[in-house]
Amino acid sequence: MLLNNQQVSRLKAVLFVLALLPFIRLVSFVFLDKLGANPVEFITRNTGDWTLYFLCITLAITPARKLFHLPWMLRMRRMLGLYAFFYAFLHFMTFLWFDHFFDLDEMWKDVIKRPFITVGFIAFILLIPLALTSTNGMIKRLGGKRWQLLHKLVYLIASLGVLHYFWMKSGKHDFSQPVLFGLIVAALLMMRLWWRWFGRDPVVVA
Template identity: 65%
Template sequence: MAVNPTSRQLSGIKAALFALALVPFARLFYLTATGAFVEPVEAVTRGTGDWVLYFLCLTLAVTPLRRYTGWNWLVKLRRMLGLFAFFYAFLHFLMFFWGDHGFDVPAMGKDVIKRPFITVGFAAFVLLIPLALTSTNGMIKRLGGKRWQWLHRLMYVIAPLGILHFWWMKAGKHNFTEPIIFGVIVAVLLGLRVYWSRTKALAAARA
């Protein structure tokens, strides 16, 4: 049965989601400020990177949840989830740019080219930028619905790049458990879309 919250209830859900999405940031800030981390730059870089993947997965999960539950209002949360994925990706990049390179652009550029796991991570971050910039209603109207949808399908590229970045980062420590879990989740979420697309195409061919 479809559940449709009232406008007031939906506003409350959005406010709660916004507050919850900021909890990881507040926690990292607090632990850094109180000196709880032995290596704060590494800890914040790792923490923000994890939350990028969490929010990418949550963003991709909206459509399957909507289709299987009939809760169409979930679509109205997807933009916020995607923007928080970008927010944590920006913090992740900032820690890399500042913590590892002291805002030295040439040094950062060499590192991006030299190390494959940074290359794919940087590519994923760059691809997130146009999605964040076109997340407003005004940009949707300016681009047109179809072009906007095609642009935001970059998420199907960004998520695997994020997994690959995480996998290569963990390769040096021979710890693949988390990358595999994230990889399976993303594979299922993207696989469902491929299945729906093929089913739709077959139905159209038979019509």
């Protein structure tokens, strides 16, 4: 299915609003006092889940474009990737603000002491340069090849995000969602490897 520029712009605007709805819902829950008995846990879980959702959606853009011949989907990827960073930032700020009240020393001790926080923190730090270099100007400054190489970090980030989620759930012995996320990320990465090694189009973008 081919879309003209106006149709793509409209679709992008719709996706922008839809991607913002989880945040709007979360804010409304704060004001309506619907966060449950443990508000911090609710916010942490919600923002973490949506970070992984948007990482998976961003990784799914290239396979969907190739499989269904939808070149216009590439124009959605950068925005969806920035939404992944947005929800990751909210996730991190919940940890820094409500768990540690901006006490950086205590936060750092927690990061070092607890492995699931360590890998989550690393994933967030790696997301920052991707967000900062998401503009057309930065693409020109870095050059296309270096920019693509940098943005391949999203594969590692998604994998670390799944590991973070898996270790977090290990104390509760509830692995169903982490395993599902892991299978999705693994499938999306394997599709890229398949196309790189055996596909007609050897150029695989992040």
